[in-house]
Amino acid sequence: MVSKKVTWGLLAAWVVHDLEELATMPGWTRKKRVMPTTPAQAAIAIGLMGGVFTAAAAAGARTGGRSPFFQTVLTGFGLHSATHVAASLVFRGYTPGVITAPTVVAPFTWWALRRLRREGIRPNTSPRALMWFPIAVGTVHGIAHLATRVRENTALVRQTGH
Secondary structure, three states, rough: OOHHHHHHHOOOHHHHHHHHHHHHHHHHHHHHHOOOOOOHHHHHHHHHHHHHHHHHHHHHHHOOOOOHHHHHHHHHHHHHHHHHHHHHHHHOOOOOOOOHHHHHHHHHHHHHHHHHOOOOOOOOOOHHHHOOHHHHHHHHHHHHHHHHHHHHHHHHHHHHHO
16 A cells, blocks of 8 residues: 555645745736736635645545546646746746746655555556646636635625625
């Protein structure tokens, strides 16, 4: 059976990585004028994605790393590190998450996949399963955007009495 360091380690690595994103995303998007993200939107999106990672880590722990959901999230997380490096190349500098992508995300994923293989578990992550990654990211950001708009509109109604 695979160690809990592998399964719950996914959640821990995600927390480290997303703390960097939470701290830097709103200011960076405002400065670069790219997909402006407020601190509230970043917090909501990151919190929602945290639910996905918590569920994946729990599924991995429950199945000893054999859960296809866990394996897909683990592999997608590792591939995600490349998007951070690519974004920094495109923007020619720092982008949110680029520090922990090559120092935490990629090494953890590589280590965890090796540990699974040592235990005789061959991660079976289909390209179709990995397509859920951009869908999940888009969905949590969309929900975060809508949630903050609803909150802003509610506050405006309270202020104006309409």
